[in-house]
Amino acid sequence: MKLQYSVLIMAFFLMPLTVADQADAERALAAMLTDAVREVNATTPQLIDEETRLDSAATFRNYIIYTNTMVNYSADQLDPALFKPIIQGTVIDTLCGNKQLVGFVDLKVVMVYRYLGKDGKFIAELSKDMGTCARS
Secondary structure, X not given: OHHHHHHHHHHHHHHHHHHHHHHHHHHHHHHHHHXXXXXXXXXXXXXXXXXXXXXEEEEEOOEEEEEEEEOOOOHHHOOHHHHHHHHHHHOHHHOOOOHHHHHHHHOOOEEEEEEEXXXXXXXXXXXXXXXXXXXX
16 A cells, blocks of 8 residues: 555656646647648648649647648539548558658647638548558
């Protein structure tokens, strides 16, 4: 019983150090993602290809959210059930192999890609937790 009491007392006194370290890491990540978003937004809107325009980026916690517009289609012209697998294959599935995103893998950033029609209406949203990427 005395050992359990000692462990609880030690944990109680060490907990603020762990919380402080975690808070510092979260602040550093927030600052890094804010800088990344600022850089992206300085160049938006930007045509990615003949169909897609990157309109903006935002961040929240360990998320970075890209809002894209399909410039040639309104939301009702695209079936999300058919659209999502295309985006999954061409965008989401390629993220782990992107050498420029290695830092996001280490920091377990969740990348969110939101798609709107040219009418501004929601089509689909897909995401990738970069922390799940295999290390090579």
